[in-house]
Amino acid sequence: MKHIVDIKDLSGTEILSIVKRALYLKKSRVVPRTLDRKYVVTAFFEPSTRTKLSFQRAALSLGAKVIDLAPDTSSMLKGETELDTLLTIEAMDVDAIVIRTRRNGDPAKFSKHLQIPVINAGDGTNEHPTQALLDITTMYEHYGKFNLRVAIVGDINHSRVARSLTEALAKLGGSVIFCGPEEFIPKSFPDVSLITTDLQEAISNVDVIYALRIQKERIEEVYDNIEEFFKNYQINESNLEMAPKHAILMHPGPFNRNVEVSDGVVYSSRSRILDQVRNGVYSRMAVLEKATGAYEYESIQSIEKFVVI
Amino acid sequence: MKHIVDIKDLSGTEILSIVKRALYLKKSRVVPRTLDRKYVVTAFFEPSTRTKLSFQRAALSLGAKVIDLAPDTSSMLKGETELDTLLTIEAMDVDAIVIRTRRNGDPAKFSKHLQIPVINAGDGTNEHPTQALLDITTMYEHYGKFNLRVAIVGDINHSRVARSLTEALAKLGGSVIFCGPEEFIPKSFPDVSLITTDLQEAISNVDVIYALRIQKERIEEVYDNIEEFFKNYQINESNLEMAPKHAILMHPGPFNRNVEVSDGVVYSSRSRILDQVRNGVYSRMAVLEKATGAYEYESIQSIEKFVVI
Amino acid sequence: MKHIVDIKDLSGTEILSIVKRALYLKKSRVVPRTLDRKYVVTAFFEPSTRTKLSFQRAALSLGAKVIDLAPDTSSMLKGETELDTLLTIEAMDVDAIVIRTRRNGDPAKFSKHLQIPVINAGDGTNEHPTQALLDITTMYEHYGKFNLRVAIVGDINHSRVARSLTEALAKLGGSVIFCGPEEFIPKSFPDVSLITTDLQEAISNVDVIYALRIQKERIEEVYDNIEEFFKNYQINESNLEMAPKHAILMHPGPFNRNVEVSDGVVYSSRSRILDQVRNGVYSRMAVLEKATGAYEYESIQSIEKFVVI
CATH class of the missing domain: 3.40.50.1370 (Aspartate/ornithine carbamoyltransferase)
Known part of the structure; x- marks a missing residue:
């Protein structure tokens, strides 16, 4: 399990292994169902089309079920804090939360309280x-x-x-x-x-x-x-x-x-x-696998040796 | 692959084959998963309950995954054109887009730019x-x-x-x-x-x-x-x-x-x-199969000979 | 088939069997797909996060497909009554409707007109x-x-x-x-x-x-x-x-x-x-099974003998 809220959380080697896996998945005729019976929640506290759809597409491909929290119709209207909303979602036995927030640093802050992986889908002007x-x-x-x-x-x-x-x-x-x-x-x-x-x-x-x-x-x-x-x-x-x-x-x-x-x-x-959009789907598959521990990346010894299969 | 944006796009024979297939699917105890591992996006730029639900129900039955673009929370708020939104969706390697628009002729116009089938779920006062x-x-x-x-x-x-x-x-x-x-x-x-x-x-x-x-x-x-x-x-x-x-x-x-x-x-x-509503699900299954090429319709020689099995 | 709109609809024994099944499902490493090829619609005419997500999570676990009616983008904007919306959904050959309403008694009232099970997810100040x-x-x-x-x-x-x-x-x-x-x-x-x-x-x-x-x-x-x-x-x-x-x-x-x-x-x-939240998922699985008749509960002879396996 690994939160992915900040590029700083990833070593160069980890970034490489995500790139490698993304391009491997892109070339696969049939995507492996590495997230079968897993539940991914998308919680976008700020509007988004492409990023949310891209994550949904990615998670579904890997066999996960996706549940979308539509924050405009949410408990937050009733005064619940975003963190309490996320703790509640976690308690529903889901396997990963993809989150976008208006405020800088919120995903990092929330991730400290959550046992399931938090994937940052953009927080304010901070990180994406x-x-x-x-x-x-x-x-x-x-x-x-x-x-x-x-x-x-x-x-x-x-x-x-x-x-x-x-x-x-x-x-x-x-x-x-x-x-x-x-x-x-x-x-x-x-x-x-x-x-x-x-x-x-x-x-x-x-x-x-x-x-x-x-x-x-x-x-x-x-x-x-x-x-x-x-x-x-x-x-x-x-x-x-x-x-x-x-x-x-x-x-x-x-x-x-x-x-x-x-x-x-x-x-x-x-x-x-448009290649960026397409690669977004496959990169997010690799990120979801990495965050949930669904797939063990081969270790990559060095950037120099890095070759995409 | 075939866009279905206008009744004019379909010959009498094609309409018959859709009717035939719809009634066949309605009678099937188990619907064949002809859209397994396919991705259908519903993009309703105008509110709708029954048509959207009907398409979602139809696509899910055939084994497809359905992703809904909720346009009110979309990139369009950020100034993106509807066509660019659709090109982005297409780039996410999806297999069909079901679209409703406020403006007459938009689905036909958009379909000229898209390589994946566009299914018109109603455009203004034009076609449905x-x-x-x-x-x-x-x-x-x-x-x-x-x-x-x-x-x-x-x-x-x-x-x-x-x-x-x-x-x-x-x-x-x-x-x-x-x-x-x-x-x-x-x-x-x-x-x-x-x-x-x-x-x-x-x-x-x-x-x-x-x-x-x-x-x-x-x-x-x-x-x-x-x-x-x-x-x-x-x-x-x-x-x-x-x-x-x-x-x-x-x-x-x-x-x-x-x-x-x-x-x-x-x-x-x-x-x-209510029969119309029920048949809506099965007709849309047939339409999704036809649009994506998921099912090869038997050719039907003439309207006179047409008999539902 | 059984509507679950009111605690009054359930005997003490039925409540026990739901509790028993919920705790059994919670302990199961792999949840049985008792709702495979079933369609569950969530129709929340009042905003909710936790209850809707909990039902969606529960239904998906059991293998059902879930379709959400987002009422703000619905036909009701066009003057359709809520009951007509529900009759329409029923006509789409779905297997259960989970409903939340603002008005007391609406789920009970609607359930009289529907042949598929209605599950009350909260009606006004009446029942939950x-x-x-x-x-x-x-x-x-x-x-x-x-x-x-x-x-x-x-x-x-x-x-x-x-x-x-x-x-x-x-x-x-x-x-x-x-x-x-x-x-x-x-x-x-x-x-x-x-x-x-x-x-x-x-x-x-x-x-x-x-x-x-x-x-x-x-x-x-x-x-x-x-x-x-x-x-x-x-x-x-x-x-x-x-x-x-x-x-x-x-x-x-x-x-x-x-x-x-x-x-x-x-x-x-x-x-x-947080245990309540987690148990919510498993209780709702048991409720969905009971409502749709997907699982035959063992009969439980008395409260005294009740032991969770």
């Missing part, structure tokens, strides 16, 4: 470990290696995705650049090789351009002229020319078409966005 | 093909033939059900009459043998009276006196006397008791309303 | 039979007998739990005390041995203290000073000293921390609250 794992899986699937240069572009200050992905890449020898308007990027950040407001500087020599979702309202708070933002930071055909020909485009979704990414590039041949 | 298929199944089950006279009564202008059912009956040799207040009926309509404001004229010589749901507010827009409407168009004991003794009553549900149908007739011996 | 069954199971599990003294403390007038539990205990030889502020307790009540406003009198000689959920607003209607209520009726470390050392604390949940129960006692060693 399974997103990082599917991103890493997608990058490895494309490049066959981890020592990649990745530019994360957009509203980094509000992004749990940026945080988790940077931590994961750091463990695997990747190098991260942050890029965005001054108001959207931190002054400094551990494990980031460059923080810049200049898109050209950020992406001219990278393997991956990772665009973040940006709410239009947030842009309008900063810019008088939203066109200025688009010109400087939107990932579109014109700005993509600054990047190496081989660089791929990724995005955690859901995206705002023609805000942070243009219509023309979203599903272009350089985009790996 | 599985409703027509379950209606046809119910009529055939009762009469053992398709060349029936059917009067559709009520607010036809706003009814996707009327549209789909008329198309389906036309393909099978049935004959359709439209009846309702002038404001609720079209001036002309393809494949309709009579359009009339006179209920007596409409139903005096039919096999099926098909009442449509009418919102009270809509009646009040047209009539000063709602009693006038009830007298002229409500299907009740008194008005039913104008119809032949053998004629049956159908309604797509949900009905407004004592608006378009009276309490006394809703569950009377002439009513096939 | 499966809560009483899980409570009885928890008491028996702890004490190995039924002739227990139970003090129910709090807002009894608004509690369906108090009503059902009192009826159930009366059938099994238990003895019930009601305690709370005058405004919260009835003047008289069948099968209750003592009704008192004095907590000390109520709990000084009991086996079980059963605290009810109380909405703070309701307390504030009655008391100028909420501290007065806490001093007199809150179950906390200090007030618990009035009870015998062996007495256990129970609560139907969800609880309001530091309103009717204090933080310090909620999960203390005397609390059986």
Whole structure:
């Protein structure tokens, strides 16, 4: 049993074994029912489509039963705390809880009180470990290696995705650049090789351009002229020319078409966005197996030796 | 693989094979698990109970796993388009999407971008093909033939059900009459043998009276006196006397008791309303099998030779 | 087939057989799939987390498929009555309906029109039979007998739990005390041995203290000073000293921390609250089996001979 609430909880080797298992499951014609007779509860205290569906799809594939706590119709309306709700769910003899919270740190806090594995599906602006794992899986699937240069572009200050992905890449020898308007990027950040407001500087020599979702309202708070933002930071055909020909485009979704990414590039041949979605299902299968102890990963000796079968 | 978004997409022979398969499944003691290890997503962008439950029931029976996209808690709140939501769902390696939309034509439009089958569970005032298929199944089950006279009564202008059912009956040799207040009926309509404001004229010589749901507010827009409407168009004991003794009553549900149908007739011996609901499950099983290619229908040579085993 | 809408519907012997089966299922390493290929619908017309999840968990364990009617997105928005919704669900060839309603007596009323078993998951302030069954199971599990003294403390007038539990205990030889502020307790009540406003009198000689959920607003209607209520009726470390050392604390949940129960006692060693939740799953399995006739209970000759295997 293992809580997965934070990329910090996983060693580089553990991340590798999840990537390896995810890609193995993706290639399997028939997915093994390693979670047969297990019960997985999804408890999303913040709205989500893709992440919840992805976890449900993953758990069902492995043979688990999935029960969704729809928090809007819940006991919490009656004044129960979220932790008490989770303790109650645990007492129903379920095997894992997948949780999304509005508040930073809640999954970590809750996990201290729970004997069954807690999987963090995103907490506020803090962490989104399974997103990082599917991103890493997608990058490895494309490049066959981890020592990649990745530019994360957009509203980094509000992004749990940026945080988790940077931590994961750091463990695997990747190098991260942050890029965005001054108001959207931190002054400094551990494990980031460059923080810049200049898109050209950020992406001219990278393997991956990772665009973040940006709410239009947030842009309008900063810019008088939203066109200025688009010109400087939107990932579109014109700005993509600054990047190496081989660089791929990724995005955690859901995206705002023609805000942070243009219509023309979203599903272009350089985009790996739908691969990310697909790999999300298989990465989450591997995470569910790891958290519940349903599958014993082979130990992987070193990153260098890592080869996907 | 076949999208089923429009009755026009199906030949008369295909409709027959769905009816045949539905009635075969209904009689089976154990339903075959033709959708084992398949994933069906229900994406209802407009509220629905009966249609969604019916599809879920149908898919589960065939062994499929069902995942529901609850659109109110979805990424769309974050600005994602419905098409992008569907492309994301498709990327999660699911096998069929059942979709209801507010806007006419959306399922047809979306289906052009999707490689997995799209099944239309109703789009605005346009089409509701599985409703027509379950209606046809119910009529055939009762009469053992398709060349029936059917009067559709009520607010036809706003009814996707009327549209789909008329198309389906036309393909099978049935004959359709439209009846309702002038404001609720079209001036002309393809494949309709009579359009009339006179209920007596409409139903005096039919096999099926098909009442449509009418919102009270809509009646009040047209009539000063709602009693006038009830007298002229409500299907009740008194008005039913104008119809032949053998004629049956159908309604797509949900009905407004004592608006378009009276309490006394809703569950009377002439009513096939609950049979429609039951056949809905089996018709949708047949539709899911057809859409996913899970079951190869025997070819049916002609309508004349069609016999349910 | 048997509706379970009211504790009155069950004999003492039937209650015992449910308790027996629940504890047997709890100890089973592998739960038998007695509801394989059955369909259970949860129709909660009032919000609930724990009860709905508990039923879903129970039904899934037994091999049933579960379909949830989310009433906020339902046909009822279109004017359909709840009974018509249920008749429609029944027509979809499902095997049991679990229902919660706002109005007292609705499940009993609806069950008269339905051929499939109706299980009441709580109706207004009237009955909550499966809560009483899980409570009885928890008491028996702890004490190995039924002739227990139970003090129910709090807002009894608004509690369906108090009503059902009192009826159930009366059938099994238990003895019930009601305690709370005058405004919260009835003047008289069948099968209750003592009704008192004095907590000390109520709990000084009991086996079980059963605290009810109380909405703070309701307390504030009655008391100028909420501290007065806490001093007199809150179950906390200090007030618990009035009870015998062996007495256990129970609560139907969800609880309001530091309103009717204090933080310090909620999960203390005397609390059986999480056992209640766990037993809820197994009691509801037994109820589902009983309602659908999926399992033939051995007949139990008398309460005295009753021994859990």
